[in-house]
Amino acid sequence: MRKIFSHTEGMITEPMHYCPGCTHGIIHRLVAETLIELDIRERAVGISPVGCSVFTYKYFRCDMFQASHGRAPAVATGAKRCRPELIVFCYQGDGDLAAIGTSEIIHAANRGEKITCIFVNNAIYGMTGGQMAPTTIPGQRTSTTPGGRNVADDGFPLKMSEILAQLQTPGYVARVSMHSPAEIIRAKQIVKKAFEYQVRNTCFSFVEFLSTCPTNWGLSPVESLNWMKNNMLPYYPLGEHKVPEPGKGGTE
Amino acid sequence: MAKILMKGNEAIGEAAIKAGCLHFFGYPITPQNELPEYLSKRLPQVGGRYIQTESEVATSNMIFGAAGVGVRVMTSSSSPGISLMSEGLSYLAGADLPVVIVNMMRAGPGLAGILPAQSDYAHATRGTAHGDFHLLVLAPSSVQEAVDLTMLSFELAEKYRMPVMLLGDGMIGQMMEPVSFPETEVGPPMQADDWALTGCRGREPRLVSSLFLDPVELNAKNHERFARYAVVAQNETRYETFNCDEPYDILITAFGVMSRVCKSAIVALKEQGVHVGMFRPITVQPFPSAALSEAIGKARRVLDVEMNMGQMLVDVQLAAKGRVEVDFLGKCGGLTPSIEDVVEAVYDSLTKAEGGG
Numbered sequence: 001m002r003k004i005f006s007h008t009e010g011m012i013t014e015p016m017h018y019c020p021g022c023t024h025g026i027i028h029r030l031v032a033e034t035l036i037e038l039d040i041r042e043r044a045v046g047i048s049p050v051g052c053s054v055f056t057y058k059y060f061r062c063d064m065f066q067a068s069h070g071r072a073p074a075v076a077t078g079a080k081r082c083r084p085e086l087i088v089f090c091y092q093g094d095g096d097l098a099a100i101g102t103s104e105i106i107h108a109a110n111r112g113e114k115i116t117c118i119f120v121n122n123a124i125y126g127m128t129g130g131q132m133a134p135t136t137i138p139g140q141r142t143s144t145t146p147g148g149r150n151v152a153d154d155g156f157p158l159k160m161s162e163i164l165a166q167l168q169t170p171g172y173v174a175r176v177s178m179h180s181p182a183e184i185i186r187a188k189q190i191v192k193k194a195f196e197y198q199v200r201n202t203c204f205s206f207v208e209f210l211s212t213c214p215t216n217w218g219l220s221p222v223e224s225l226n227w228m229k230n231n232m233l234p235y236y237p238l239g240e241h242k243v244p245e246p247g248k249g250g251t252e
Numbered sequence: 253m254a255k256i257l258m259k260g261n262e263a264i265g266e267a268a269i270k271a272g273c274l275h276f277f278g279y280p281i282t283p284q285n286e287l288p289e290y291l292s293k294r295l296p297q298v299g300g301r302y303i304q305t306e307s308e309v310a311t312s313n314m315i316f317g318a319a320g321v322g323v324r325v326m327t328s329s330s331s332p333g334i335s336l337m338s339e340g341l342s343y344l345a346g347a348d349l350p351v352v353i354v355n356m357m358r359a360g361p362g363l364a365g366i367l368p369a370q371s372d373y374a375h376a377t378r379g380t381a382h383g384d385f386h387l388l389v390l391a392p393s394s395v396q397e398a399v400d401l402t403m404l405s406f407e408l409a410e411k412y413r414m415p416v417m418l419l420g421d422g423m424i425g426q427m428m429e430p431v432s433f434p435e436t437e438v439g440p441p442m443q444a445d446d447w448a449l450t451g452c453r454g455r456e457p458r459l460v461s462s463l464f465l466d467p468v469e470l471n472a473k474n475h476e477r478f479a480r481y482a483v484v485a486q487n488e489t490r491y492e493t494f495n496c497d498e499p500y501d502i503l504i505t506a507f508g509v510m511s512r513v514c515k516s517a518i519v520a521l522k523e524q525g526v527h528v529g530m531f532r533p534i535t536v537q538p539f540p541s542a543a544l545s546e547a548i549g550k551a552r553r554v555l556d557v558e559m560n561m562g563q564m565l566v567d568v569q570l571a572a573k574g575r576v577e578v579d580f581l582g583k584c585g586g587l588t589p590s591i592e593d594v595v596e597a598v599y600d601s602l603t604k605a606e607g608g609g
């Protein structure tokens with residue numbers, strides 16, 4: 001019999017703590033597969049954030065930091081600048097990256113740090129119980145926007161990929177989604193590309209994942225995928241928002 | 253090596269290189285700017301890197317990343333910037349990472365002033381950030397001592413796996429004094445093979461973290477850390493005494509540059525027939541309580557002199573153990589008690605001692 005799916009060596013076989021239907025787990029898998037396929041696991045250093053993915057260090061089979069809330073790109077900067085031979089990646093949620101850590105991600109991207117950031121946008125604060133995130137969709141109900149996000153009071157959701165894409169510094173910025181197998185396959189290619197830019201020392205790379213939070217959205221796993229497709233995709237367009245221009249991209 | 257004339261801030265930068273520190277992360281703030289400026293020029297000459305950060309919050313987390321991959325690293329700042337580093341300092345302590353942080357203190361609170369002060373003694377020694385931890389804090393009183401203690405800071409940080417702070421003030425940073433350095437060009441790299449994150453080739457993956465959700469494990473971790481602090485207190489407590497070999501009536505306590513003014517006052521008082529000793533902690537954390545307590549035992553009264561509203565005063569009072577009164581002379585905002593101020597305060601203390609007050 002031909003084996004068509006198996007455990008990836010990039011991950012530790014620890015049962016995950018994520019809720020049923022949460023797409024955090026799939027995103028882990030894509031990153032872990034990439035570490036193996038590019039043969040970089042043994043020189044990789046990952047950085048786990050504060051949020052539902054605080055325990056990523058239990059799942060990736062590589063050296064890991066656990067960082068303070070929002071500062072993963074600063075920790076990554078310290079690690080990469082001191083040991084450029086390492087492959088350094090951050091894994092962050094939207095509260096972590098787009099609220100408390102906005103400064104760190106923008107400046108790491110703008111300095112052109114040769115790191116890879118995996119950004120999980122689930123439009124909510126998962127770990128703390130479903131409060132409004134900077135990425136919460138207008139009208140979306142959360143535990144701190146019981147009447148739905150009111151843009152007059154709370155402003156509009158931050159589009160981090162678009163914000164980072166407009167920086168002058170060369171970089172790779174893409175947004176992908178976890179709502180269908182086809183999109184997951186597409187996401188995998190983009191994650192791989194993002195890491196390849198780091199391996200070739202080309203530029204900063206950033207992949208935003210649209211991800212579900214069935215628990216705090218109050219929806220079933222399938223309803224969550226549909227809600228994401230119908231509500232998040234129109235606001236957060238998928239695709240490569242920035243690629244390093246040939247000849248101008250970093251040191252490539 | 254021959255002595256050269258150098259500003260404190262620059263001398264500390266050179267001392268870091270001699271100690272083998274090739275990475276510096278920092279954000280500009282007066283009165284320590286000469287230090288990062290010096291290193292931005294010098295580090296590339298010796299194969300090192302200077303990185304200007306977007307904030308001190310970021311700085312404190314960058315040095316977390318740098319130390320975590322086993323590289324010797326330093327940052328420097330001044331009071332308001334050190335406040336912003338509190339987050340990182342707590343995480344650094346919680347993950348047992350060795351780093352050196354320079355605080356060239358200025359007047360506080362708030363944005364306050366840019367002139368020298370000793371306004372962050374309490375922050376450095378007690379209320380640094382959330383959680384149970386200490387820094388190891390060294391307080392130099394001259395440029396040469398700043399050089400020596402900078403080099404010692406790295407050694408102690410790595411030996412005891414903890415963040416070390418060099419607590420200076422704007423005066424130490426700005427004044428020029430003759431200094432000498434060891435002959436070495438650049439010290440050897442940090443030894444961190446058994447714990448640093450360097451990629452897991454040929455070994456199990458490692459973790460650098462301050463997260464311990466299991467209360468039993470966290471309790472044990474903090475007890476282990478405090479047992480280490482006890483060893484630090486046992487082995488590394490440093491202080492200087494001045495004019496304490498002869499009997500004295502008043503004992504002055506002072507740290508950093510303030511002690512130099514006090515020494516001049518003591519010399520002047522000696523000529524007037526007044527016997528005053530001085531005790532200067534060099535490590536302010538761990539505080540040399542036992543030695544100070546012994547010195548206080550020979551005095552009729554104590555006078556604590558600081559460039560703040562009385563922060564080390566608490567430690568001096570604890571060492572006095574209620575046996576004698578502790579008077580306080582302090583100026584802040586960028587003002588420094590003068591020799592005359594100290595002389596006058598000593599006479600006041602003497603009067604009170606004689607009046608039994």
Ligand SMILES: Cc1ncc(C[n+]2csc(CCOP(=O)(O)OP(=O)(O)O)c2C)c(N)n1
Nearest residue numbers: 050051052069093094095096124125126127
């Ligand atoms: C300095 C600080 N502030 C607040 C918190 C509390 N906190 C923990 S997780 C979290 C939100 C994380 O949400 P997000 O980044 O969206 O990740 P998710 O849980 O949704 O994956 C917050 C606010 C903290 N740990 N530290």
Ligand code: SF4
Nearest residue numbers: 018019022052126213
């Ligand atoms: S709370 Fe939401 S984001 Fe967190 S694990 Fe559960 S489903 Fe996933």
